[in-house]
Amino acid sequence: MPALDRLRAQEAVRDQDLLPLRYARMASSRWAYLRGAAAVMAADLASTPHSGLTVQMCGDAHILNFGYWASPERQLLFDVRDFDETLPGPFEWDLKRLTTSIHVLADSEGVDATCGEESAAAAVDGYRKAMRRYARMAELEVWYDRLTPDLPMKGLSSEFAEAAVRAIEKQSKKRTHQATARQLITEQEGRRRIRLDPLKRMDEGMGHAQRISAYEQVYDSYLASIPPHLRRLVDRFTRVDSVRQIVGVGSVGMRVWLHLLEGDSGRQPLFTQAKQAAASVYEEFLGPSECANHGERVVVGQRLMQTAGDIFLGHMRVDGFDYYVRQFRDMKIIPRGEQISRYLPRFAQACGHALAKAHARSGDPAAIAAYIGRGQAFTDGILRYARAYAEQTRVDHADLVRAIAGGGVKVASTGSTHSA
DSSP states (O other): OOHHHHHHTTGGGSOGGGHHHHHHHHHTOHHHHHHHOHHHHHHHHHTSOOOOOEEEEOSOOOGGGEEEEEOTTSOEEEEEOOOTTOEEEEHHHHHHHHHHHHHHHHHHTTOOHHHHHHHHHHHHHHHHHHHHHHHTSOHHHHHHOOOOTTGGGTTSOHHHHHHHHHHHHHHHHTTSHHHHHHHHEEEETTEEEEOSOOSOBTTTTOOHHHHHHHHHHHHHHHHTTSOHHHHHHHTTEEEEEEEEEOOSSTTTTSOEEEEEEEETTSSOEEEEEEEEEOOOTTHHHHOOOSSSSHHHHHHHHHHHHOSSOOTTOEEEEETTEEEEEEESSTTOBOOOHHHHGGGHHHHHHHHHHHHHHHHHHHSOHHHHHHHHOSSSHHHHHHHHHHHHHHHHHHHHHHHHHHHHHTTSSOOOOOOOOOOO
């Protein structure tokens, strides 16, 4: 199936009004195209032989889907951060998407091609060394292992590394609930509201009884998915406002709601985000998820892959759509391409390490390490694939741009981004 047809096959589950914006964002660069074309790459990966060694895949392990994440103890960690496409599958598919993304990002940021090659090789090396280490560890040691925020800076000059860590810590403090409240909350007629340029408010066009019924449906469905002890905590919060968001590139068109809640104390704002989850792009080739709904699939995948997860993580099904729920921002730091391009090989190696940790939690690290071996054959094969697929991405992106120019695909303004 042609790449464009693969993309169009995803339209049915998305908000039709946002499809022109999705295509406009994907057409803006090869990097944006790769981010939005996970379904295309899934089909291409499925057409090739694989190892048969199954792990919980991230499913969209591009280099900017690794970043900084707060544990429940408020410690900043480095980890995989996106699970919309997660599903059990061959371990090397994630590694192929990671290394391909490094080539595409390097080109997008004007990084020297040699540095791009070095960075892709560093990602495989980071994965390989870490998996060999996990193969020697006991099961609980693997699950307890945590990657600190200085990991991507190790081996760099002490002055650069210290400055980078300080910048990360400073940025994390700007993304707490209290800091977010200062940025996003305003008062209208004595009521706190979210200060955004939303596409739509949750209660727009509803009467009072409808508003209560709609939110109760969301609330009850979510509560059923979280442990009883956390329901006690959630019960201490009341929803104040909800708005619709437009997020990301690949997620454009998926329904996303931002909720503002306040604690009974009056001193604790809480922002949660409910994001629509559809079938993983890999289910066509690997079989359907065993989970009851796709929100649950995302939650289970995240808990399997991350060392320390969001305590509010849950899922729900509302009006026929599946969603997963998480805290909004809460010290999460999403790296930017221009930032990591200054130390791309080191960051790529850290991503390889983080991916190996995530895979070792659900797969068999000894079997994966043995499959990779100590020679260069595995590394060379992954890197050949990454180079070739980066070139295929260039071709597929050009096809989308031509389809837009010819009027076959409608586009809209790329403004109004409210990212997570």
